[in-house]
Amino acid sequence: MKVLNKTRRQFLKNFSLASLSVGLLPTIAKGNGIAAESKATLNCNLTTPDYYGEGPFYTPNPPTIQNNLLVASTEPGVRLILSGQVRTLDCTELIHNAVIDVWHANDAGAYDNVGYNLRGITYSNNQGFYMFETILPGHYLNGANYRPSHIHLKITPPGFATLTTQLYFEGDQYIPIDAAASISSGQYDATHRIIPITMNTDGKYEGTWDIVVDGNGTVGMSDLHLEKGMIYSASPNPFSDSVNINYGVFHENVVSLWVFDLQGRTVAKLEEKSLKAEKYTATWQPDSNLPKGYYFIALKVNDIQVHYIKVLKH
Numbered sequence: 648m649k650v651l652n653k654t655r656r657q658f659l660k661n662f663s664l665a666s667l668s669v670g671l672l673p674t675i676a677k678g679n680g681i682a683a684e685s686k687a688t689l690n691c692n693l694t695t696p697d698y699y700g701e702g703p704f705y706t707p708n709p710p711t712i713q714n715n716l717l718v719a720s721t722e723p724g725v726r727l728i729l730s731g732q733v734r735t736l737d738c739t740e741l742i743h744n745a746v747i748d749v750w751h752a753n754d755a756g757a758y759d760n761v762g763y764n765l766r767g768i769t770y771s772n773n774q775g776f777y778m779f780e781t782i783l784p785g786h787y788l789n790g791a792n793y794r795p796s797h798i799h800l801k802i803t804p805p806g807f808a809t810l811t812t813q814l815y816f817e818g819d820q821y822i823p824i825d826a827a828a829s830i831s832s833g834q835y836d837a838t839h840r841i842i843p844i845t846m847n848t849d850g851k852y853e854g855t856w857d858i859v860v861d862g863n864g865t866v867g868m869s870d871l872h873l874e875k876g877m878i879y880s881a882s883p884n885p886f887s888d889s890v891n892i893n894y895g896v897f898h899e900n901v902v903s904l905w906v907f908d909l910q911g912r913t914v915a916k917l918e919e920k921s922l923k924a925e926k927y928t929a930t931w932q933p934d935s936n937l938p939k940g941y942y943f944i945a946l947k948v949n950d951i952q953v954h955y956i957k958v959l960k961h
């Protein structure tokens with residue numbers, strides 16, 4: 648357990664809250680006034696449709712993505728791992744079994760309009776998580792201009808309407824000149840659909856995108872209260888034998904750390920104890936026969952999941 652001095656801790660807390668506090672708050676209120684007020688600090692941005700809708704290259708009824716891989720090992724391009732959670736409109740609950748229908752261009756900017764290459768369906772699991780690995784889509788000409796790299800998605804929570812949208816990547820030179828990606832207000836606001844991607848030590852890009860849509864949240868599941876605590880980092884990541892999880896607790900509470908696999912099954916419960924507002928480090932050293940692959944580590948405060956991070960076991 649590592650303890651930082653109060654000034655440093657306060658800085659970390661303020662910094663993280665400041666960076667998380669922007670956002671559109673949907674008008675749907677749940678719970679009491681205090682809970683509703685606390686949600687003002689959530690990074691809860693309703694996922695907007697894309698101005699271009701589904702575009703001209705959608706093919707219905709794609710296959711289900713197998714083993715979280717949208718691409719064959721032979722597909723040219725830089726690998727991209729995209730993951731996140733599907734949440735209800737006020738971000739307080741997680742939606743499982745949402746259909747996530749994905750399609751995008753290949754590295755050369757071309758769509759497969761005959762077959763189903765780079766097209767597939769995945770689902771959010773019983774923790775609301777989704778993840779798939781693909782390649783970073785190439786640029787293609789749309790009239791006189793190139794479109795920024797983008798992934799098309801149709802998201803359908805069980806029993807609710809389909810949201811058709813597109814995801815973009817920070818730093819793409821074509822975003823400012825794109826008629827859809829450059830929209831920064833109103834119903835087609837793309838601001839929160841432009842995500843940062845970082846290259847991991849395996850030479851693959853990784854990006855996190857949480858989807859906020861109308862749907863039935865899982866009963867008794869997660870309220871997300873980022874003002875209660877967060878996971879700052881996991882290192883090393885990817886890891887082989889053990890990984891250190893650095894997290895912060897913002898008020899004294901009963902805190903636990905859980906590890907889930909991609910199917911949403913509980914793999915480990917690392918800690919559960921009453922902790923004061925402070926910054927902590929926990930270590931996960933899984934059994935050596937635990938399969939290699941991705942896992943989600945979730946921070947729960949009073950049994951409420953407040954934050955998560957994805958780690959890769961080599």
Ligand SMILES: [Fe+2]
Binds near residue numbers: 702752797
């Ligand atoms: Fe497209």
